Amino acid sequence: MKDASEAFAERVRAVIGGLRPGEVVTYGEVAAEAGAPGSARAVGRLLSTDAHHDLPWWRVVTSTGRLVPGHERRHARLLRAEGVSVTGGRVDRVRR
Numbered sequence: 001m002k003d004a005s006e007a008f009a010e011r012v013r014a015v016i017g018g019l020r021p022g023e024v025v026t027y028g029e030v031a032a033e034a035g036a037p038g039s040a041r042a043v044g045r046l047l048s049t050d051a052h053h054d055l056p057w058w059r060v061v062t063s064t065g066r067l068v069p070g071h072e073r074r075h076a077r078l079l080r081a082e083g084v085s086v087t088g089g090r091v092d093r094v095r096r
Contacts, residue, residue, distance in 0.1 A: 002051045012034055014045055019059045024091050032054040065090040 002066060011034035017038065025033075027040035036042065040063070047057045058078035067075040067089050076086040085092040 009046055012043055016055045022084055024059055024084055027060055028063055061091050
């Protein structure tokens with residue numbers, strides 16, 4: 001039997017793993033779709049762990065479109081490679 005945190009991690013992995021190239025969502029949208037509305041920070045913490053580096057983390061941004069602090073250059077480069085417009089450290093338009 002899985003504990004709640006393992007189940008949450010699995011659901012988050014499924015949501016993020018299902019994002020297509022060029023598709024950008026917020027941490028809050030991921031949390032809501034994973035069945036845990038209001039858990040945007042938990043999604044961020046989960047993505048910051050080594051166990052989840054295989055996920056397309058760059059397709060997730062803050063509610064204001066900001067890129068991951070400290071990783072803005074890489075984040076922007078990966079998004080731009082998928083055709084997403086990034087200006088001033090923010091995604092111009094979050095789309096789903």
